[in-house]
Amino acid sequence: MKRIDCLQAIYPRLEDCAVVTIMGAVAAELYSLGHRPNFFYLEHAMGLASSIGLGIALARPDCKVVVLDGDGSVLMNLGGLTTLARYAPRNLVHLVFDNQVLLSVGGGAPGGHQWFTTATSTGTDLAAVARGAGIRRAQLVEDLDDFTEAALDAIRGDELACVVARVEAEMPASFHMDVHMLENRFEFPRALQRIQAKTATGGRT
Amino acid sequence: MPVSVTNSELVYDALKGSGVRLISALPETWLVHLVRLADQDRDMILVRLAKEEEGIGISTGAHFAGLRTALLMQNHGFLQSINGIASLALLYKIPLLLMITDRGTMGERDPWQTEGGKYTRRTLDALNIVRDDLARPEEVRGKVAKAMALAQSSLSPVALLLQRDLMWEEPAA
Numbered sequence: 001m002k003r004i005d006c007l008q009a010i011y012p013r014l015e016d017c018a019v020v021t022i023m024g025a026v027a028a029e030l031y032s033l034g035h036r037p038n039f040f041y042l043e044h045a046m047g048l049a050s051s052i053g054l055g056i057a058l059a060r061p062d063c064k065v066v067v068l069d070g071d072g073s074v075l076m077n078l079g080g081l082t083t084l085a086r087y088a089p090r091n092l093v094h095l096v097f098d099n100q101v102l103l104s105v106g107g108g109a110p111g112g113h114q115w116f117t118t119a120t121s122t123g124t125d126l127a128a129v130a131r132g133a134g135i136r137r138a139q140l141v142e143d144l145d146d147f148t149e150a151a152l153d154a155i156r157g158d159e160l161a162c163v164v165a166r167v168e169a170e171m172p173a174s175f176h177m178d179v180h181m182l183e184n185r186f187e188f189p190r191a192l193q194r195i196q197a198k199t200a201t202g203g204r205t
Numbered sequence: 206m207p208v209s210v211t212n213s214e215l216v217y218d219a220l221k222g223s224g225v226r227l228i229s230a231l232p233e234t235w236l237v238h239l240v241r242l243a244d245q246d247r248d249m250i251l252v253r254l255a256k257e258e259e260g261i262g263i264s265t266g267a268h269f270a271g272l273r274t275a276l277l278m279q280n281h282g283f284l285q286s287i288n289g290i291a292s293l294a295l296l297y298k299i300p301l302l303l304m305i306t307d308r309g310t311m312g313e314r315d316p317w318q319t320e321g322g323k324y325t326r327r328t329l330d331a332l333n334i335v336r337d338d339l340a341r342p343e344e345v346r347g348k349v350a351k352a353m354a355l356a357q358s359s360l361s362p363v364a365l366l367l368q369r370d371l372m373w374e375e376p377a378a
């Protein structure tokens with residue numbers, strides 16, 4: 001399964017969500033499908049994408065929040081999974097692209113990246129870790145149909161959900177992104193303001 | 206436990222007064238009453254963290270969504286959060302009100318607090334984070350309001366160091 005196909009499958013559904021992605025390959029591929037101001041690309045601070053998603057989800061219970069994460073980034077903030085589980089905002093969806101490597105350190109030169117594998121390549125099961133952290137709805141998916149169904153279900157749903165997608169360790173076609181970090185940082189809150197109250201789920205969880 | 210209830214309430218009221226609606230916390234002794242107050246306040250979202258750095262992300266998300274926040278941590282929690290502060294808050298111009306208990310300074314009796322205490326200030330200074338001390342009850346309200354104002358206008362972290370003299374009431378010998 002390729003990450004770009006996964007992103008393509010959910011892209012139309014991201015239109016009225018607050019979307020937070022990690023840096024590198026995930027950000028570049030989402031961008032390549034068409035930038036929208038409700039996408040925030042966290043270009044550094046590995047691990048904190050899910051924490052940003054939690055902050056938005058708690059502050060805006062009416063707004064669906066989708067976090068696009070990576071195995072290396074999640075491994076850097078495993079404690080954050082327990083915090084997600086603890087407050088379990090019903091409007092938060094955590095999608096983790098597990099390619100079993102730290103892909104984006106290579107910079108995209110063909111064959112130029114170091115294969116720095118993560119612990120998911122030797123047996124760590126992030127869906128099981130998420131369940132163990134207390135996220136009841138957490139599953140591992142290995143093909144595109146399962147991903148599409150699980151991810152769209154999660155986005156439609158009314159419960160904290162984590163979907164870990166086993167994907168190929170493939171570089172994006174390009175890392176080009178013509179949106180400055182600060183431009184993106186300031187357009188994103190404005191986009192959140194424009195997202196209407198849709199899936200109101202009440203105040204604090 | 207001689208943590209000052211009165212002054213904890215003063216600090217809490219000042220945070221509320223400056224518009225804080227979400228508090229993330231990882232407690233230590235001096236923070237127990239502040240965390241309890243946040244927990245008992247139905248109008249406050251309290252997020253108990255596993256590690257302080259998460260709080261930088263949570264406050265960022267809440268800021269994007271229009272909420273004012275404060276982060277309660279001890280100085281070692283601040284040291285724990287440095288990459289989040291550099292690579293998110295400073296890089297992306299995010300306002301943070303860092304409420305940091307200043308352990309390991311004059312009067313410290315816990316040996317384990319003394320190392321980090323020596324360079325908390327210099328680390329804040331190295332990061333260009335404006336800081337002030339909260340030591341006397343009468344300065345709490347004003348300094349918290351001013352720290353929040355500066356964080357919001359400069360879109361940067363601002364730190365208030367909670368001092369022993371404010372947070373701790375030495376039992377009469």
Ligand SMILES: Cc1ncc(C[n+]2csc(CCOP(=O)(O)OP(=O)(O)O)c2C)c(N)n1
Pocket residue numbers: 022023024025026044045046069070071072073074099101102103104105288
């Ligand atoms: C604290 C820190 N350490 C190392 C890096 C270098 N780095 C940038 S992207 C990346 C890999 C991220 O891996 P993952 O989350 O699995 O996403 P992938 O690139 O595989 O899609 C690393 C290690 C960094 N940005 N920050």
